[in-house]
Amino acid sequence: MGTPDHGDIVVGLNAVIVTVTNEEPRVLIVQEPDAPSGDVLPFGLFDPIKDRTLEEGLRSWVVQQTDLEVGYVEQLYTFGNSGRDPRERNSGQRFISVGYLALVRDAATATRGTWRSWYEYFPWEDWREGRPGILDAEILPALGSWVEDTPDAYLRAVREERLALAFGVESGAWTEDHVLDRFELLYEAGIVSEAVRDARNDDVTAPGLTPGKPMGFDHRRILATGMGRLRGKIQYRPVIFELMPAEFTLFQLQCAAEGLAGLRLHKQNFRRLVERGGLVEETGRMEASRPGRPAKLFRFRRNVLRERPTPAVTLPRGG
Amino acid sequence: MGTPDHGDIVVGLNAVIVTVTNEEPRVLIVQEPDAPSGDVLPFGLFDPIKDRTLEEGLRSWVVQQTDLEVGYVEQLYTFGNSGRDPRERNSGQRFISVGYLALVRDAATATRGTWRSWYEYFPWEDWREGRPGILDAEILPALGSWVEDTPDAYLRAVREERLALAFGVESGAWTEDHVLDRFELLYEAGIVSEAVRDARNDDVTAPGLTPGKPMGFDHRRILATGMGRLRGKIQYRPVIFELMPAEFTLFQLQCAAEGLAGLRLHKQNFRRLVERGGLVEETGRMEASRPGRPAKLFRFRRNVLRERPTPAVTLPRGG
DNA sequence: TTAGTTATACTCATATTGAGCATTTAAATA
DNA sequence: TATTTAAATGCTCAATATGAGTATAACTAA
Known part of the structure; x- marks a missing residue:
């Protein structure tokens, strides 16, 4: 070197x-x-x-x-x-x-x-138990006043638009793959502790509010990039199967998708999409017994790659 | 340095x-x-x-x-x-x-x-006048025998799948944004002249077939990356308006989209998507007279960004 | 005035999506 | 053994989106 x-x-x-x-x-x-x-x-x-x-x-x-x-x-x-x-x-x-x-x-x-x-690093990204409280309690007010306090009118408008887009403020729509956009806003607004750490001059005022566990270097930003990429990609490539065991039930697959996306999905519609999309095939075996009707085990149908242009699990929202 | x-x-x-x-x-x-x-x-x-x-x-x-x-x-x-x-x-x-x-x-x-x-660099990517002849005449046969001639069975299967995916061989579906995948296959198969240039040892046999104009360094690969990214992105972000003048007719917008995607689109459905998607608004002015009914001029509705999670022009195929 | 050309409006069958109810099959419990 | 409970799985139905047109309108050029 x-x-x-x-x-x-x-x-x-x-x-x-x-x-x-x-x-x-x-x-x-x-x-x-x-x-x-x-x-x-x-x-x-x-x-x-x-x-x-x-x-x-x-x-x-x-x-x-x-x-x-x-x-x-x-x-x-x-x-x-x-x-x-x-x-x-x-x-x-x-x-x-x-x-x-x-x-x-x-x-x-x-x-x-x-x-x-x-x-742990992105608590506001987990909507599986409903809209995270931290959003309305802490994050959005802090971001809101950061935008408000922007002196330059043009820059303020730009930031307002970014805020609206990233957090779905006006549309009401949370787009689960905009993880990086959201983190970058928090960083620029000085609301994550990495921002305070990196501030040499005092243009960042620590607001005593640092949601999520901080990481060293710029690693939380890199993690945000990875989360966003993965969340986006499961919707048009079958990458989720890289994370599943060879055999799995459809419910396990759904839980994995829910965990990654940070959302609850509609069970019946999820099944419909996965099965009708030709993404999986039955193995003939059943899951080891647990309470309730035992679930069939499936495996990924690798051939779907050759058959369909966009073989992936779309995410039917709603519990 | x-x-x-x-x-x-x-x-x-x-x-x-x-x-x-x-x-x-x-x-x-x-x-x-x-x-x-x-x-x-x-x-x-x-x-x-x-x-x-x-x-x-x-x-x-x-x-x-x-x-x-x-x-x-x-x-x-x-x-x-x-x-x-x-x-x-x-x-x-x-x-x-x-x-x-x-x-x-x-x-x-x-x-x-x-x-x-x-x-000029990617003639096989332009499907506006129908399926490019070079594909069936030269590219696919050459790629086909490259796959066939792969000694290792596993590697051959991998290559076969990549070929099927990138060029839609089995599904019949051309996915316009897989530009890089296609170029990488051509490069690895030694079918573009950059591959011949870079070959130090003789594992690449020049097949006397080098479709598209070559570029220096690895720049054609970078261009392929850019084309693919842009083609993908117009479908979920309104980036196409970065390439349009402030006022434009819907047909001009369509032609731009067609040029980028390398496809012909269905005119009426394209209009429907753009207008109903709230992406544009009328300016009240009309296009300067040309043969045929004059077209209304539109502008990009910037506000759509705040309203919809995925404000973009989807591409309704078919002339 | 008429033909040619392009923009725009409207239709309709089919597929996809969102939301929910109903049924089946097992374990756990009385 | 009968009953309850917990899932998995099957099915319906309205709303919406998509693909592929036909029909009409508004201009220019001859």
Whole structure:
């Protein structure tokens, strides 16, 4: 990497590794002793000599660090903002962070790190038990006055529109995949503690309100990107099956979809869509007995990929 | 940047700058004297000292190089494959290229570069005059035998599935936004001349078949990414209006959508969707007279953003 | 005045979606 | 063994959206 003189670029690879256990979407978190403020995602540096591609680099140190064999991997976004990574301050290096989303079926195999529900970091994203109270109690008032207090009229209008779009203020429609838009508003408004941490000058006033658990570096932003991408993608690609065991009941599938989307779905309509869409086929086996009528076990019909242009689970809302 | 010793990382920012003129989607191409093989996109290096963010860096040298004020900008993808950028071979540096999509309304203001139809580089992507002949005459046979000739059975199955998905071989469905998937297949199969150029060892046999105009570096891949992203995005965000003048007829809007998607659309249904979706409003003015009934002029209804979760033009196929 | 050309309005069968009620099959309990 | 309870599964029905037209209106050019 050479001596770190001013102007050196360091490429960090960050992984949002997702699994679903007990109907709860979880991300792999590693404990970094020197993490300045909060949990961090697994990350490593891109080695320009050894790694042939970014994704290869990512895969190699994920295996090395966690012993996880990740299957599905997808690039998320490349962030290069100065000031959002505290490591830059002392080293004179410039951190570019490339985020990746990885999906694993079997959480058990990770030898390092812990799996945490992603809603610990984003409590306002979980609508499964109804509209989260924190939205109307804290977040929207704070964002509202942030918009109100914007001096410049044009900028105020822009922010107002962003707020309306991201949180469905005027339309009443919550779009579950706009996770990043919502987080960026909270960050810019100084309502998450990372914003306070990163503020060098005092243009950010800490409002004593920091919903959700903070993360180190810009990792909560990367997690938001991954959540949004995954929530969007399950609606047009069958990625959800990357998170399911080989055999599953339709209700387990629905719970996984609900967990990821943070919504309750209409059970009968969900079944209809999945079955009629040709996404699954019966295995002939039944679920081990529990109270109630036993459920048939299904498997993913891989052939659906060749048959339909958009083979995915759409999300019929409503409990 | 320091002396280029082995292991240095250089971040290149590449812009797919798109406009629509005469119903044709065009990209800004610059003439590089040292471009090894073909046209290139505008690109510049990220300056880790001056540029606060990647996007800011991009905007600054786009203005500097072309005098274009780009409005809408969106990051596409970060490529880091070694071997796909010929500059790496001599310099000992590692090139990471971050692609961006930028949309401009008024092509006239560019002071450098030329606007070229993106279908010059991707002739198989233009279905407006029906299914392109090159597909059945050249591309699909070549891809077919590439798959057939794959020795490893598992890899062959994977490739077969990718081919089926990307080109709609089995489903018969052409998904217009899978531009990158299709290009990557052509590249891996050695059917585009960039693949032949990049091949160090002889695992790629030049088949004497190189559809579409090649580009320098990995720029055709970046363009493919931009085309696919834009084609996908017009269906759920009103980005198409970033490419339209302030006032336009519904037919002009349709032609723009058709040009971008590379499809013919059903006129009456297109109107219905756009009008009922609340995307536009009448200005009261009419188009300057041409043969036929004069058309009403419309403008984008910006307020639709606050009202609807997915304000966009869906694409009703069929001429 | 008429033909040509394009915009716009309207229709209609079919598919998809949202919402709910009804039935089946098991375990748990009396 | 009969009854209750908890699911899974099956079915209906209205509302809406979509695909594919036909019909009419408003202009220009000859």
